[in-house]
Amino acid sequence: MNPLNGKTAVVTGAAQGIGAAVARKLAAQGARVIIADVQADAARERASELASVTGMEVTAEPLDVTDSRAVSGLAEKSGPVDIVINNAGIATNAPTLDMTDEAWQRTLDINLTGTFLMCREFGRTMRGRGGAIVNISSIAGFKATRPEVHVGYDATKAAIIGLTRTLAAEWAGEGIRVNAVAPGYANTDILKAVGAENPETLAQWKSQVPQGRLMEPTEIAEVVAFLAAPSSSAVTGHVLVADGGYTA
Numbered sequence: 001m002n003p004l005n006g007k008t009a010v011v012t013g014a015a016q017g018i019g020a021a022v023a024r025k026l027a028a029q030g031a032r033v034i035i036a037d038v039q040a041d042a043a044r045e046r047a048s049e050l051a052s053v054t055g056m057e058v059t060a061e062p063l064d065v066t067d068s069r070a071v072s073g074l075a076e077k078s079g080p081v082d083i084v085i086n087n088a089g090i091a092t093n094a095p096t097l098d099m100t101d102e103a104w105q106r107t108l109d110i111n112l113t114g115t116f117l118m119c120r121e122f123g124r125t126m127r128g129r130g131g132a133i134v135n136i137s138s139i140a141g142f143k144a145t146r147p148e149v150h151v152g153y154d155a156t157k158a159a160i161i162g163l164t165r166t167l168a169a170e171w172a173g174e175g176i177r178v179n180a181v182a183p184g185y186a187n188t189d190i191l192k193a194v195g196a197e198n199p200e201t202l203a204q205w206k207s208q209v210p211q212g213r214l215m216e217p218t219e220i221a222e223v224v225a226f227l228a229a230p231s232s233s234a235v236t237g238h239v240l241v242a243d244g245g246y247t248a
């Protein structure tokens, strides 16, 4: 049986990478899926691809998660949403003394404020009815990234863990579960922005992972789907690490 039959899910940043793999997995498990991404064309293409592969209703909504009014507009027009996956994120790579105000603020706006706005606006619509929210943190929320430095990214990914725990406690009585997934280095475009095209950097990252490899987006999607599904009904306020042993 499809565990997500009859459910509607919104996945931010799902035009590509981890979000696209999550959208695909949720649709394959029977959910109607809304892909919300700032890349409008890519989101539309991804939605039609996933609709044809899974046979489910998959639609695209252009959305900048930093735009409070746009987020609340989407929450209003989407009808009852059961699952929200806050996956949109960017990485900024700079030694701290070179980090500009603009880059710092943009990282906070997308990774942290975007997650907060999505939780607040969709949480409003889930109140009393219940739902499952999964926020995408990172191993960077637990450990300093190195050899490269991501001060803004690391700070936001740690903050997402705090936000997740607070909302889990605050909304447990409303039937809303709030969990986080902390992926390890995963094979997506975001790594290119922070040095993956340099073979030495890539080798250094892999050498810090006991499994000696990057995670695949499909592996992250599996654990996100678990936290989104009714079978994890007892789990809230949890951070599920999927990192090949990096934080072990």
Ligand code: NAD
Residues within 6 Å of the ligand: 012, 013, 014, 015, 016, 017, 018, 019, 036, 037, 038, 039, 063, 064, 065, 066, 086, 087, 088, 089, 090, 091, 110, 114, 136, 137, 138, 139, 182, 183, 184, 185, 186, 187, 188, 189, 190, 191
């Ligand atoms: P990616 O760059 O392939 O995908 C990020 C997506 O977010 C893109 O589709 C992009 O258009 C979208 N996005 C960016 N800004 C947005 C905004 N303002 N509003 C809406 N959408 C926006 O990267 P990914 O690796 O798939 O990253 C997905 C999530 O996983 C991020 O939160 C990232 O921090 C997290 N993560 C990734 C890794 C990794 O190694 N790949 C590790 C840990 C955590």
